[in-house]
Amino acid sequence: MKLDEFLRLNAPEDLAALTSSIATASLTVWENIPRKSGVLEAVNPSGEVQKAIDVFSNDEFAEAILSTGAAGEVASEEMSDAMKGKGKIGVAMDPLDGSSNVETNNPLGSIFGFYNKPLPCSGRSLVGAVYVTYGNMITLTLTYGKGVHRFAAVKDGPTLGFELTGIDLKLPEKPEVYGVGGAKKDWTPRVRRFVDSLEERGMRIRYCGTFVGDYNQVLARGGIFSYPETTVKPRGKLRVLFETAPMAFINEQAGGYASSGGGSILDVEPDSLSATSPVYIGSAGLVRELESVFSGTG
Numbered sequence: 001m002k003l004d005e006f007l008r009l010n011a012p013e014d015l016a017a018l019t020s021s022i023a024t025a026s027l028t029v030w031e032n033i034p035r036k037s038g039v040l041e042a043v044n045p046s047g048e049v050q051k052a053i054d055v056f057s058n059d060e061f062a063e064a065i066l067s068t069g070a071a072g073e074v075a076s077e078e079m080s081d082a083m084k085g086k087g088k089i090g091v092a093m094d095p096l097d098g099s100s101n102v103e104t105n106n107p108l109g110s111i112f113g114f115y116n117k118p119l120p121c122s123g124r125s126l127v128g129a130v131y132v133t134y135g136n137m138i139t140l141t142l143t144y145g146k147g148v149h150r151f152a153a154v155k156d157g158p159t160l161g162f163e164l165t166g167i168d169l170k171l172p173e174k175p176e177v178y179g180v181g182g183a184k185k186d187w188t189p190r191v192r193r194f195v196d197s198l199e200e201r202g203m204r205i206r207y208c209g210t211f212v213g214d215y216n217q218v219l220a221r222g223g224i225f226s227y228p229e230t231t232v233k234p235r236g237k238l239r240v241l242f243e244t245a246p247m248a249f250i251n252e253q254a255g256g257y258a259s260s261g262g263g264s265i266l267d268v269e270p271d272s273l274s275a276t277s278p279v280y281i282g283s284a285g286l287v288r289e290l291e292s293v294f295s296g297t298g
């Protein structure tokens with residue numbers, strides 16, 4: 001089934017319009033990664049000065065989202081203030097997650113949260129969320145609060161289009177993998193203790209350095225991803241509005257749980273558009289276990 005048909009049957013009209021515009025823009029962003037990231041500069045010295053890929057992807061998505069008329073505002077990791085629109089939905093986005101990984105060709109991603117309250121607000125006001133992976137496949141994973149569904153970009157005649165590849169995705173029972181960001185020397189003692197316990201039970205480390213890519217494998221294999229509290233960043237690195245809350249919403253719809261260390265990420269009230277929080281996201285049992293280790297009851 002094609003994405004647009006799925007959206008027509010399953011999504012509220014405004015969220016369908018937003019998702020469809022994001023899907024189209026994501027393909028343009030992907031096509032432009034080599035040119036706009038400077039990868040071609042070495043062999044194309046007389047070419048025009050390239051716009052940074054972050055700015056390019058921000059502008060592409062913002063324009064696509066505002067053109068639907070469904071967004072009341074668009075906030076982005078790349079902009080200090082939100083752009084205003086005429087609709088009702090507050091869209092928060094990380095237009096190119098992990099862009100420092102462009103040169104190494106690790107997966108990149110884009111994250112979108114659809115909120116029904118003025119931004120900033122907590123993840124309890126999310127009515128939908130989408131993430132795109134640019135890896136060996138371009139996939140688009142979405143929820144509107146009724147399960148998690150996935151699409152992959154496939155060639156349809158001369159152009160790419162998204163086709164349904166997964167319905168009602170759930171984290172597997174048995175957790176297999178984990179990935180933790182930051183430098184180990186900066187982790188707090190309780191984070192180290194918990195990670196040691198993951199290693200002791202034979203879980204395998206998997207870390208690519210892009211939140212979307214690291215979370216995506218947790219959804220497929222079961223386990224936990226964290227950008228934890230550290231001694232240098234007690235409030236973590238990842239942003240609540242653009243990154244952790246939308247992914248927590250998707251993860252809960254897939255049967256998982258995401259914590260800030262002291263409760264659900266969805267309850268974190270960001271005090272600014274760019275507020276951060278530690279994040280521990282993945283299989284519900286493991287994340288609950290971390291919370292009890294942190295509270296001294298586990």
Ligand code: F6P
Nearest residue numbers: 097098181182209210211212238
């Ligand atoms: O927020 C940007 C980001 O690239 C995330 O996608 C990723 O999880 C994190 O930073 C990686 O940070 P570090 O390089 O400190 O492990």
